[in-house]
Amino acid sequence: MRNFHITRVWGIPIRVNISLLVFLPVLAWLIGSGAQIAAYAGIVGALAGTELDISVLLAGSTPWVVGTLAAVGLFVSVTLHELGHAWAGMRYDLEVESITLWILGGLASFKTFPREWQKEFWIAVAGPITSVLTGVACYAILVALPANATVALFVVGWLAVTNLVLAGFNMLPAFPMDGGRVLRSLLARKRSYASATRTASRIGTSFAILFAVVGVLNFAPMLLLLALFIYAAASGESRTVALADLLEGLTVGDVASPTRLTIDADATVEELVDRMFAERSTEFTVTQAGEVVGVVTVADFKELSKAQREADTVADLMVTDLPRLDSAMSAFDALVELDTGRATSALVESPEGTHVVSREDFTSAMEMRRLERADGPF
Structure with a gap:
């Protein structure tokens, strides 16, 4: 699908996939819906040390404003997450070809990916660490905001919670998610890279099946889409690494x-x-x-x-x-x-x-x- 170039950070092209542009209004509506606002208002209020007035958040077009700000803020957070991966890779002199934002989040594409377990470990954890730091920064802003800034309090507080959830979810050992890459790097300490990839891919496939089952039972299309992505990516990377291992040393x-x-x-x-x-x-x-x-x-x-x-x-x-x-x-x-x-x-x-x-x-x-x-x- 088509990607649109929007800017560069550290010389890295930042692109937005058309799937995200189509999904963004839907995401804004989902976040700004009354159910989401009611569910998060108490959590955000507890973090801010004040009670949020839900009637203000639900008045007129305010839910759309809340949803739009939160949706845009979420994908800014995802961009920062991927920039965390990119920064770690650049520390190892790896070339980052691009960062693409799409319907399931973001993807930092490296020209080559290291097989040394230490490098893969730190590149993989750099994204979740960045999300945690982003969440902490949002919490600091939340505490500093005045009690009557209801919309700003909700959006910033929601982003604080979401970034922490994003970090935790990405650390699930569902290869090729960040946690799966961390798992592979740790497995590669005492076995071949191909063997570590094979094991991590099997675990990733198991998570994909679990996500698919939960997605069907709960009518969650995004979870089904994530399951398909993990299954295809895990299988594809496992095959790629196996081929590279068999052809290693040959011209x-x-x-x-x-x-x-x-x-x-x-x-x-x-x-x-x-x-x-x-x-x-x-x-x-x-x-x-x-x-x-x-x-x-x-x-x-x-x-x-x-x-x-x-x-x-x-x-x-x-x-x-x-x-x-x-x-x-x-x-x-x-x-x-x-x-x-x-x-x-x-x-x-x-x-x-x-x-x-x-x-x-x-x-x-x-x-x-x-x-x-x-x-x-x-």
């Missing part, structure tokens, strides 16, 4: 197969079909003047008639806009490049010439790694 040059089956770009498609039958292969590397220029597969010509196969050349069908990778690039980064470009193959440039690497090559390399160590991530 894309190591993974790429030597170019064996080639066909000239000027050959007819009919010649290509004959070669595929003879070689029992569905993919060929295409060359021109001895240089690799593309790839052609059976899918590229299966819709052609026999007449078209005799008239068209391989150059008319071959895929040439393949990613070009340096042979020294890490195998995992190369696989990410293929996924990002939705490509099935890539051209690998090396001092020995240009080769083609396919997803099948990565699969073969990972299978060999898996067979080498029975206790691997799979």
Whole structure:
């Protein structure tokens, strides 16, 4: 979904997802509803040391004002929470690509995430610590406000309570929430990073199922959405770490197969079909003047008639806009490049010439790694 850039903090782009813009009026209404105001007025009054006049909070359009201020304040708090993560990451010289606010909160995106348990631990806890400090700051403002500033007292007090709840909720060991990352970092002290991720992901999946059950029983769509997010994110990160572990230490040059089956770009498609039958292969590397220029597969010509196969050349069908990778690039980064470009193959440039690497090559390399160590991530 579309994101809108709103500002920069410490050079980090702050973006708002369209889901938040759509949900913000709903959130303002939910917070400013009579039930929410009545539920929190007593708590806020106890914190402020005075009794809040609920009739003032419910008069006219005041609930909308309260709801809007509280909703905006909540996402400012979420931004501060994510900036806490970003600040900790920057202390370890990590690049923060962006902070995105969306319907479920915020997300600080790092270009690379450290595998050292100490770094992950402090980056993970920095967000909840920031939320606690924000809550304390709101409480200090609450105490300093005059007793007759009813709306301001309620909003600031509500933010004080909400920030503390936000910190506590984020520390649940539901990977990949902050508490789940703290759990993984502690597990990684005495086991491999992949094994720690696998365990944390299983616990995160269990929490996702629990949230889903509670969400269904209590008709809470936000909890269901959170459950789906945790389940998908935990499963996805577990797979990513497992792949990275299997490909660790390999370059894309190591993974790429030597170019064996080639066909000239000027050959007819009919010649290509004959070669595929003879070689029992569905993919060929295409060359021109001895240089690799593309790839052609059976899918590229299966819709052609026999007449078209005799008239068209391989150059008319071959895929040439393949990613070009340096042979020294890490195998995992190369696989990410293929996924990002939705490509099935890539051209690998090396001092020995240009080769083609396919997803099948990565699969073969990972299978060999898996067979080498029975206790691997799979």
